[in-house]
Amino acid sequence: MSDAGADLVILGGGSGGYAAAFRAAELGQSVILIEKDKLGGTCLHRGCIPTKALLHAAEVADTAREGEQFGVKTTLEGVDIAGVHKYKDGVISRLYKGLQGLAKAHKVTVVEGTGTFVGGTTVEVDGTRYTGKNLILATGSYSKTLPGLELGGRIIASDEALTLDWIPEKVVVLGGGVIGVEFASVWASFGVDVTIVEALPRLVPAEDEFASKQLERAFRRRKINFKTGVKFTGAKQDDNGVTVSLESGETLEADLLLVAVGRGPNTAGHGYEEAGVKMERGFVLTDERLRTNLPNVYAVGDIVPGLQLAHRGFAQGIFVAEEIAGLQPKAIDEAGIPRVTYSHPEVASVGLTEAAAKDRYGSDVKTFTYDLAGNGKSQILKTSGAIKVIKAPDGPVVGLHLVGDRVGELIGEAQLIYNWEAFPEDVAPLIHAHPTQTEALGEAHLALAGKPLHVHS
Numbered sequence: 001m002s003d004a005g006a007d008l009v010i011l012g013g014g015s016g017g018y019a020a021a022f023r024a025a026e027l028g029q030s031v032i033l034i035e036k037d038k039l040g041g042t043c044l045h046r047g048c049i050p051t052k053a054l055l056h057a058a059e060v061a062d063t064a065r066e067g068e069q070f071g072v073k074t075t076l077e078g079v080d081i082a083g084v085h086k087y088k089d090g091v092i093s094r095l096y097k098g099l100q101g102l103a104k105a106h107k108v109t110v111v112e113g114t115g116t117f118v119g120g121t122t123v124e125v126d127g128t129r130y131t132g133k134n135l136i137l138a139t140g141s142y143s144k145t146l147p148g149l150e151l152g153g154r155i156i157a158s159d160e161a162l163t164l165d166w167i168p169e170k171v172v173v174l175g176g177g178v179i180g181v182e183f184a185s186v187w188a189s190f191g192v193d194v195t196i197v198e199a200l201p202r203l204v205p206a207e208d209e210f211a212s213k214q215l216e217r218a219f220r221r222r223k224i225n226f227k228t229g230v231k232f233t234g235a236k237q238d239d240n241g242v243t244v245s246l247e248s249g250e251t252l253e254a255d256l257l258l259v260a261v262g263r264g265p266n267t268a269g270h271g272y273e274e275a276g277v278k279m280e281r282g283f284v285l286t287d288e289r290l291r292t293n294l295p296n297v298y299a300v301g302d303i304v305p306g307l308q309l310a311h312r313g314f315a316q317g318i319f320v321a322e323e324i325a326g327l328q329p330k331a332i333d334e335a336g337i338p339r340v341t342y343s344h345p346e347v348a349s350v351g352l353t354e355a356a357a358k359d360r361y362g363s364d365v366k367t368f369t370y371d372l373a374g375n376g377k378s379q380i381l382k383t384s385g386a387i388k389v390i391k392a393p394d395g396p397v398v399g400l401h402l403v404g405d406r407v408g409e410l411i412g413e414a415q416l417i418y419n420w421e422a423f424p425e426d427v428a429p430l431i432h433a434h435p436t437q438t439e440a441l442g443e444a445h446l447a448l449a450g451k452p453l454h455v456h457s
């Protein structure tokens with residue numbers, strides 16, 4: 001094929017890349033999207049969607065096991081892991097088909113192959129050069145490991161955990177962040193004896209301390225073991241299992257070690273360095289308009305320092321497409337991006353933690369915590385947890401933190417409150433349907449507005 005050109009060339013067809021492609025096409029641009037694997041990237045094939053399918057299967061297992069609590073006679077006969085994968089893969093393949101259809105409908109030219117950035121705004125794939133008026137780099141991320149800890153055999157990362165065709169008896173999860181906690185939750189529901197090892201002092205350490213405490217309490221109740229503030233020193237494996245050593249001198253025996261210590265930017269070997277892209281620790285540096293140091297070259301998604309989340313990639317992709325089209329979109333507020341850990345129970349947040357709010361606004365920030373024990377729907381579901389709302393002194397709500405089953409769905413309202421800079425007095429008169437878990441958000445804002453309803457004073 002001879003060299004080709006378009007208004008926009010995008011390297012990487014994951015959340016960030018395809019969102020940019022679709023929005024640019026809507027704005028009348030011709031788009032070439034280069035993808036070496038499958039359109040949809042990590043999120044659709046190896047991330048968000050498969051993990052959430054596993055978590056739903058886990059919830060079904062818990063419901064079957066616990067039916068008695070609701071007066072329904074059920075027992076869990078067992079988990080057919082092949083059946084679980086069939087269900088999960090069915091979800092992925094339907095969404096994948098839909099996404100391919102969307103690319104076609106937007107008239108995006110998808111080039112299959114591995115691209116190398118060769119300078120200017122040009123990417124080369126198998127000897128053919130694709131040049132855009134603008135170029136977006138969107139090559140995503142990979143599972144990191146620790147120095148001296150090689151992945152392979154019984155030492156796995158999330159990609160392997162998602163396709164495991166057997167259910168282990170015992171697992172050690174290295175890393176108590178989102179991915180580690182979600183897999184721990186799935187495995188525990190499938191009857192696996194799980195131990196999480198986290199070097200920082202608490203699970204989900206990026207969240208408000210309140211959320212970590214709530215989650216740890218729930219995990220204790222679920223008999224999910226965790227060791228926080230403990231460093232890993234090494235792991236050895238043989239045919240029978242893996243032995244994990246900790247700095248404390250303790251060793252843990254397991255069938256598998258899941259390494260979930262974060263994701264690194266996939267920026268090596270694609271010509272970025274040679275082309276002169278400014279990077280730090282492998283991440284592509286951009287300004288707030290997502291411009292790299294090179295003219296007409298932008299970057300989006302997990303290769304840009306910050307939250308590694310699919311919806312951040314979508315938002316950044318849309319942003320760059322609109323920026324290129326001259327629409328002057330508003331810069332993205334990183335704190336306004338909602339975060340959800342979909343474990344049982346879920347942890348969801350938007351805005352600042354209390355510690356960050358105090359750094360920014362001083363010690364007079366106001367907080368209110370509403371316990372889900374007072375929320376009818378949560379009682380019906382038999383979930384415990386709480387909602388914490390943080391407000392700037394004489395100012396709007398600046399942080400919302402939620403823990404409990406299904407609270408991930410409440411983040412939709414929470415993010416409107418934060419991003420529209422609402423005051424508790426703005427939210428208090430809004431009526432929440434009864435009985436729903438959204439009422440807990442309503443109650444917290446009623447209380448912060450000085451008119452608590454179902455709250456003990």
Ligand SMILES: Cc1cc2nc3c(=O)[nH]c(=O)nc-3n(C[C@H](O)[C@H](O)[C@H](O)COP(=O)(O)OP(=O)(O)OC[C@H]3O[C@@H](n4cnc5c(N)ncnc54)[C@H](O)[C@@H]3O)c2cc1C
Pocket residue numbers: 011012013014015016017034035036037038039040041042043044046047048049051052113114115116138139140141158179266270300301302303308309310311312313
């Ligand atoms: C286990 C797991 C669970 C997750 N759960 C969630 C969740 O619930 N919610 C959430 O918001 N986020 C979640 N994430 C994170 C989310 O998947 C990422 O933030 C998102 O996929 C990043 O999008 P991206 O476009 O930057 O990169 P990717 O989705 O990784 O896409 C990059 C694409 O570029 C392609 N590519 C790379 N190099 C080249 C090259 N040289 N030539 C051609 N193509 C190339 C890759 O094949 C890939 O398709 C999860 C991640 C993991 C691993």
